[in-house]
Amino acid sequence: MQAAHARGEASTPAGNGARATRRPRHDGTPAGPSAAPAGVPRRTLLGVAGAAGLTVGAAAGAGGHALAAEQPRALSTVGSASVPFHGRHQAGISSPLQAHGHLVAFDLVPGAGRDRAAALMRRWTSAAATMAEGRQPAEDNQIALDAGPSSLTVTFGFGASFFDRTGLRSQRPEALAPLPPFSADALDRQRSDGDLFVQVGADDALVAFHALRVLQKLAAGTAAVRWQMSGFNRTPGATAEPRTARNLMGQVDGTNNPRPSDADFDARVFVPASARPAWMANGSYVVVRRIRMLLDSWDQLSLAEQEKVIGRRKSDGAPLSGGTETTPVDLGGRRADGSLAIAGDAHVRVAAPESNGGAAMLRRPFSFHDGFDERGAPDAGLLFMAWQADPRRGFVPVQRKLDRGDGLSRFLRHEASALFAVPGGCAPGEYVGQRLLQG
Ligand SMILES: C=CC1=C(C)c2cc3[nH]c(cc4nc(cc5[nH]c(cc1n2)c(C)c5CCC(=O)O)C(CCC(=O)O)=C4C)c(C)c3C=C
């Protein structure tokens, strides 16, 4: 069953042969359903038709909801959309944002070394590839039984400690060196770092939880959950047309992300095939930060003050230097009174590649809300994720600059941090990380 393939969608510009039913947008926009009619996984069609047949008899006999039951309905485009697991790069990096996400770090259990880690990666890869097609892995728990793939992606990575635990220290990339401390850090070490990283994303909450649970069970005896964070983005179809995401401060967030159509997109986001260590070819490095938003303080600012902090209008994300959302920011632009249109400490000025020797990254976050603290303030913010070819030329210099002079930092608290090496994608029959673990 290859729902996406049957519809013959275009390959993603990432060049991994990936086909998705939703047009990939890389500006933080949860892309809307494609205009093409949705294909339906064969399993689902049979399942729906079979179930409907049974229901028709029962409903007609009861004189109840016969009409509804007589019309077996195809999955919505949201449910039937799929993102191929296999490809040059792992899925979940340049794929469109999904509505639900789980980020999980696992630690290898004592005594579990390279061989057991390799066996786990093989099990995880097989299950992830199966679920990405909307099929159930062996020994399933039926949580996602009625749903299609719902754009499920599963992405795997390795933390620095993995290489010590598996005797693979000589294979640890230099780019995986620990992130430097930043003055804004208030890090909880229990919720930071980890040997193995799994990112699950899907447009359906049950599909996302199903994948998480399957992967956690497959790890039993080899790796245990160290920390887990869950987040969300806007549901596809919630807006009349696809739009750039908003974060929990209400800002349009993701506008100036690198786009796959940019000539330098791959160079910024993915490790070149010629780079060392060789097993990281076509991979990427992800920085994960749990950034709490101090929303009670933020809400005390006027709209004009909030816009000044970012340097963009809140309503439509247009830069304060003029134009619409997609107009390039003019950092030299001035108002009639001669003052800078984009303030000296505006977030977009301080974070811009022009202010950081060209440093750039692909931001692909999830928002989070984990209740309210003892003072009634929301424990909410951004599960910030930055993907780049090398964090020493991406996240690190930009965060250093933000740490010193970003107007937004007064309203943020970085509570957890991790950096993972995410290998390239794999072909059917291979497993993610095979070149490292078998090399
Ligand atoms: C170290 C990198 C960054 C962190 C940490 C970060 C946190 C953070 N950002 C927002 C909101 C917005 N960020 C925007 C732009 C933007 N942010 C970064 C980097 C970090 N942000 C970059 C590189 C850029 C692009 C700058 C540019 O080239 O113009 C924007 C504007 C819209 C956009 O382009 O996406 C917003 C809004 C929050 C809320 C946050 C922490 C919670």
Ligand SMILES: [Fe+2]
């Ligand atoms: Fe930002």
